[in-house]
Structure formats: structure tokens, C-alpha cells
Amino acid sequence: MPTLRMTLNGQEVTVDVEPGDLLAHVLRDKLGLIGTKISCGEGECGACTVLVDGKSVDSCIYPALKAQGREVVTIEGLGQDNRLDPIQQAFVDKTAPQCGYCIPGMVISAKALLDEKPHPTRKEIEEGISGNLCRCTGYYQIIEAIELARERLAEKGGRG
Amino acid sequence: MWDEYLFPASVEEALEMLEAHGGEARIIAGGTDLVLQSQRGQRRAKVMVDITRIPGLDLIEERDGLIYIGAQVTHGQIAASPLICSRAGVLAEACGSVGGPQIRNVGTLVGNVVNALPAADGAIALFALDAEAEIAERRGRRWTPITNLYAGVGLCTVDPCFAMITQLRFRAFGRGEAGAFERLAKRRALVLPILNTAVTVRLDGGKVERARIAIGPVAPTPFVAAEATEALVGQTPDEDSISQAAKVAAQTAQPRDSLLRGSADYRKAMVEVLVRRALKRAVEAASLPEGKDANP
Numbered sequence: 002m003p004t005l006r007m008t009l010n011g012q013e014v015t016v017d018v019e020p021g022d023l024l025a026h027v028l029r030d031k032l033g034l035i036g037t038k039i040s041c042g043e044g045e046c047g048a049c050t051v052l053v054d055g056k057s058v059d060s061c062i063y064p065a066l067k068a069q070g071r072e073v074v075t076i077e078g079l080g081q082d083n084r085l086d087p088i089q090q091a092f093v094d095k096t097a098p099q100c101g102y103c104i105p106g107m108v109i110s111a112k113a114l115l116d117e118k119p120h121p122t123r124k125e126i127e128e129g130i131s132g133n134l135c136r137c138t139g140y141y142q143i144i145e146a147i148e149l150a151r152e153r154l155a156e157k158g159g160r161g
Numbered sequence: 162m163w164d165e166y167l168f169p170a171s172v173e174e175a176l177e178m179l180e181a182h183g184g185e186a187r188i189i190a191g192g193t194d195l196v197l198q199s200q201r202g203q204r205r206a207k208v209m210v211d212i213t214r215i216p217g218l219d220l221i222e223e224r225d226g227l228i229y230i231g232a233q234v235t236h237g238q239i240a241a242s243p244l245i246c247s248r249a250g251v252l253a254e255a256c257g258s259v260g261g262p263q264i265r266n267v268g269t270l271v272g273n274v275v276n277a278l279p280a281a282d283g284a285i286a287l288f289a290l291d292a293e294a295e296i297a298e299r300r301g302r303r304w305t306p307i308t309n310l311y312a313g314v315g316l317c318t319v320d321p322c323f324a325m326i327t328q329l330r331f332r333a334f335g336r337g338e339a340g341a342f343e344r345l346a347k348r349r350a351l352v353l354p355i356l357n358t359a360v361t362v363r364l365d366g367g368k369v370e371r372a373r374i375a376i377g378p379v380a381p382t383p384f385v386a387a388e389a390t391e392a393l394v395g396q397t398p399d400e401d402s403i404s405q406a407a408k409v410a411a412q413t414a415q416p417r418d419s420l421l422r423g424s425a426d427y428r429k430a431m432v433e434v435l436v437r438r439a440l441k442r443a444v445e446a447a448s449l450p451e452g453k454d455a456n457p
Contacts, residue, residue: 021162043197045351047263056266062196063267066166131350132261
């Protein structure tokens with residue numbers, strides 16, 4: 002069985018995987034990180050979005066061995082010591098989640114966007130989450146949450 | 162799903178791996194289509210040969226007026242490339258409309274070609290650009306026109322169990338040249354197109370010197386509307402000649418009735434609309450002093 006070595010949420014991890022394993026299953030079933038959701042299972046809905054070397058990918062159709070030697074960030078990698086990441090806090094403050102199933106993927110897509118482009122326009126935010134489906138909210142609070150996160154992060158100056 | 166997952170260090174090693182498995186191994190790049198096809202049993206392989214770590218296949222560059230795009234280059238990289246945006250904007254527009262960001266970050270343009278679907282946005286733009294592909298086989302490498310790569314729906318003439326496409330190339334736009342891409346779909350992201358079209362035009366002395374119109378999915382392979390192009394070449398590119406070319410494109414396109422995509426009549430009517438819009442934008446952009454692309 003091949004061994005997958007990667008940096009996962011800042012920590013080196015080593016895990017035995019089947020050659021055909023997909024990253025979402027390895028994260029959830031072998032590493033216990035169930036924050037990453039599997040919904041459509043075919044790269045249509047974005048619930049399984051994680052970052053690989055800073056880029057958002059649908060982990061449910063991403064062969065796990067592609068992550069060999071890469072840096073992977075899941076929703077569990079955001080925030081520290083029970084303090085939410087500013088993006089997560091903005092989602093809470095704007096009441097962006099309803100059922101919540103799409104939210105880990107939404108937050109990761111928002112992070113990918115804000116890391117790459119700290120001052121996105123509303124249209125760029127819409128495009129940034131265009132690979133994520135939400136069946137509850139109609140997206141407005143999610144977009145507003147990302148706008149709020151953008152403003153808070155710019156105030157902090159950490160990304161601006 | 163498969164028994165082995167290999168990372169060759171060179172194109173030659175990849176081809177050796179394919180040969181060693183006698184048709185049971187298959188090239189994988191981003192895998193955004195292939196993983197699903199494997200799960201569904203539509204494309205079988207025991208061994209996956211992942212080419213995304215071979216050095217030198219990640220380039221987007223211009224040499225002697227030609228733009229080269231390596232087999233690892235993703236739709237996202239093309240959509241964001243200043244070179245492609247300024248010298249082949251039609252391809253940036255097309256690649257930017259594929260899937261969502263997560264798919265564009267992983268799926269490659271070459272994979273889009275090998276997958277050989279007549280609706281593929283990136284491939285439609287490559288048809289309008291009259292692109293060529295470099296094929297690597299055990300006996301050597303050769304260039305072939307993109308039109309030679311399509312044998313039917315999902316059927317590429319390059320068999321990824323025995324060979325691979327290493328790069329694509331096409332002429333960069335010069336003065337008086339531009340292109341545009343238009344797409345009709347039920348929503349703006351994550352859905353396959355009802356129709357798409359990519360056009361390129363070159364203007365000289367106020368007339369259309371050359372044009373190319375590609376349309377999908379209106380046939381088993383991307384459709385090049387040659388008669389529509391003929392109607393336009395030599396004309397002043399005004400409202401009348403553009404409308405006429407768009408009409409001819411609609412007459413010659415053969416969309417099917419589709420539960421997914423709408424009736425043949427509707428789609429024929431929409432071919433005319435999309436081709437007209439694309440030609441208008443391309444002509445406008447080609448009329449700019451510096452042969453810029455038609456990116457909005």
C-alpha cells in the first residue's frame with residue numbers, strides 16, 4: 002500500500018492509502034477530519050473543497066496521491082485554540098449558514114479567494130464561490146459574510 | 162479503482178510505463194473527468210500514470226509568434242495568464258468559463274482535448290485558433306492539427322493508454338486580429354453549455370481577411386462553420402455581413418433535440434445569436450489599434 006506524506010493543516014502526516022483513494026475519503030475516513038463534507042461526490046458542489054498548495058480543489062475527485070509532498074489545508078486548519086478564523090467569525094456574525102453542510106467548502110473557497118486577492122469586488126466574490134452550491138440560503142448572507150471578512154482582514158492589515 | 166498510481170519523471174518514462182502495461186495503464190493529468198469516468202467504468206485502467214510532476218510541461222510561453230501551452234497547464238492558469246489574455250483572449254475567456262474555480266485549478270486544457278467532448282469550452286477556442294497538438298509516442302514526437310484529434314463523442318485519436326499530448330501551440334494574435342467566446346447555459350457556473358462558440362477574425366484594410374468560427378455541441382465533434390466564414394471573408398465587417406455570417410452558421414449547424422440542452426430549433430436559433438455576438442465583439446476588438454483581445 003503506498004504511503005502518502007503531506008503537510009496537513011501545518012503538521013507533517015503519513016498515512017497508508019490505496020492507489021485509487023480520493024483525498025476526501027482519506028481525510029475523513031483515515032485521518033478523522035470530518036469537517037470536509039462529501040455531497041455530490043463528483044466535483045459539482047464544492048462541499049469537499051480543500052486547499053492544496055493554496056489552491057482550492059474538489060477533494061472528492063482528487064486522487065489522494067496527488068497530494069504527495071503538498072501542503073493541504075482543511076476547515077480544521079483554520080483558526081487556532083478555539084478562536085475562529087476571521088472568515089469563520091464573519092460567517093457566524095452574518096448568520097451565513099442555514100443547514101451548514103456547504104459551509105466548510107464555502108469558507109475554504111472564501112479563504113482561497115481572500116488569500117489570493119485581498120480586496121475582491123462583489124462580482125469577484127460571487128465568482129470565487131461559483132464552484133460551491135448551497136441549497137438553503139440563496140447565497141446573499143454568504144456573500145455578505147465574505148465582504149465582512151474582507152473588511153476585517155483589511156483593517157487588521159494582515160492581508161491587505 | 163486502480164491498482165497502481167505512478168509519477169513518471171519524464172515523458173519518455175511515462176511512455177515506457179504505458180508500454181510496460183500493454184494498454185492497461187492510462188495517462189492522468191488533473192483527472193477531473195477521468196476520476197469520474199473510472200468510477201463509472203466508462204474508462205478503465207489498472208494503472209494511472211500521472212504526468213503532473215514531469216518537469217517542463219507547465220509552460221505558457223510565446224516563441225516566434227506562436228504560443229505554447231504544456232500538458233500540465235490548468236484552465237485556471239490559462240484564464241489568469243497575461244500572455245493568453247493579451248494575445249489569445251478567446252482562449253482565456255473559454256477556459257475561464259469551465260466548471261468552477263476548483264475544477265479550473267486542477268483540470269488541464271490538454272485533458273479537455275483528450276476527453277474529446279464536442280461541448281468542451283477550451284477545445285472550442287482551440288478550434289477557432291486553429292491550434293496544433295504535439296503527440297509523444299514511443300516512436301517519436303509529431304505535431305498534428307487539432308481537427309485531426311477528434312474521432313467522435315469522447316473519442317480522441319490519441320489513445321492515452323499508448324501515447325500522450327505534451328503541448329499545444331497556435332499563432333498569437335497580431336495587429337488587426339482578435340477573438341471572442343460566447344456561451345449559453347442554464348446558470349453561469351458549474352454546468353455544461355447548451356451551446357458555445359469561439360471566433361477569431363483578422364482585419365486588413367477595413368475588410369475581413371481571415372476568420373474562423375467554431376461551435377459546440379452541434380455535432381459529435383467541435384464544428385467549424387466553414388461556410389459562415391466564407392460568407393464573411395472579403396467583406397466589410399458591418400452589421401449586415403456579420404448577421405449574414407451568423408445566419409449561415411445557424412443554417413449549417415446541426416444541433417440535436419436534447420432533453421438536457423433544448424430543442425434543435427431553439428438551439429439553431431441561438432447559434433445565430435451567439436455567433437453574431439461573438440463576431441461583433443471580435444471585430445470591435447480587432448479594430449482597436451493594437452490588435453488586443455476582446456476581453457471585457
